[in-house]
Amino acid sequence: MDLTRLQYFAAVAEAGSFSRAAAALHLTQSSLSRQVQLLEAEVGQRLLERHGRGAVPTEAGTALLGHARAILELAQRARTDMAERQRNPRGRLTIGLPPRVAHVVTADLVERFHALYPEAGITIMEGLSLRLREWLVGGRADMAILFDPAPSPQIALETLVREPLVLVSSRPLPPRLRLAEVVQRPLVMPSAPNALRRLLDEHAAPRGLSLQLVAEVDSVQTVLNLVARGVADAVLPASAPRLAPGLAPLHVAAIHAPVVRNKLVLAVPTARPATRLLQAGTQLLRELVQRQFGKPPGAP
Structure with missing residues (x-):
């Protein structure tokens, strides 16, 4: 069904006159009448x-007028959406990152965000996962990367990477060690309730194992730094040794029996409207985290 003919028909029905509708549409009355006749032939x-x-709508015309208004409104919304997508989004996006993630992705994130969305602003806030979660729920952050968060109806969670934990030491290690x-x-480990510490405790405790801290x-x-000085070893995500390029070479052993994996999760408040800027920011953050920390879950 031709949208232009629907528009012309609706104009006549609403104006109650071919002459008034023709004047509003900048058409000749004969041209407008012809288009309405073609629509009548079609239906x-x-x-x-x-x-x-x-002119007044018939019973069929009244029914079609309701459909026409809905169709024309939907078409206008589609045009508006397409036009909006051609323009750069504006506003400010606030992103919360744990320090380990911030150290690796912030420079690329800010640089690429500014290049792609020059009319928008970006704020990066660093904090531990528990604090970032509070910022999300409290409305201070639009999105965040969290480590192994508990499910919450207030936050939509998307696992980006499942990163294996490894043992890091200043002394030589075998390729693999059992837990x-x-x-x-x-x-030397973070203190509870740090997500990494909680994850290790959750795997050790059921097996009757306790950490020698x-x-x-x-x-x-x-x-x-403490590991590099030989004070103790540490259990960390596999990407963590990259945070210390200036330290003495560190040795790494994979942990098995069981393999323990740390989840990097993209978190967005469920109450946050899905604006174009938010969608653009989540896609950019998703790409950078998966590129820097490993393949997404289920990838070969």
């Missing part, structure tokens, strides 16, 4: 009753 019914003072062997070594330190960078 197989008379849509307008002509009389001396104008039971790892926990017997002196360790030399110190509890929340900063991964400081943990790596």
Whole structure:
């Protein structure tokens, strides 16, 4: 069904006159009448009753007028949406990142965001996962990367990467160690309720294993410094040693029996409207995290 003919028919029905509608549409009355006749031929019914003072919709015309208004409104919304997509989004996007993620992706994130969306602003806030979660729920952040968050109806969660944990040491290590062997070594780890520490405890406790902690330190960078000095070993995500390129070479062993994986999760408040800027930011952040920290879940 031709949208232009629907528009012309609706104009006549609403104006109550071919002459008034023709003037509003900048058409000749004969041209407008011809288009309405073609629409009537298409639907197989008379849509307008002509009389001396104008025209009124028939019963069929009244029914079609309701459909026409809905169709024309939908078409206009589609045009508006397409036009909006041609323009750069505006506004400000606030993104929360754990320090380890921020260290790796912030420079690329800000640079690419500014290049793609020059009329929009970006704010990066760093914090531990628990604090970032509070910022999301409280409306201070539009999105965040969290480590192993608990499900919540207030936050939509998308797992981006499942990263294996490894043992990091200043001393040579075998290629792989069982978890039971790892926990017997002196360790420096973040304190609870850090997500990494909680994850390790959740795997060790059911097996009757306890950690041999030399110190509890929340900063991964400081943990790596202590490992490099030989104070103790640490259990960290496989990408963590990249945070210490200036330190003495560190040795890494994969952990198995069981393999323990840390989830990097993209989190967005469920109450947050899905604006173009938010959608653009989540896609950019998703790409950078998956590129820097590994393949997405289920990838070969």
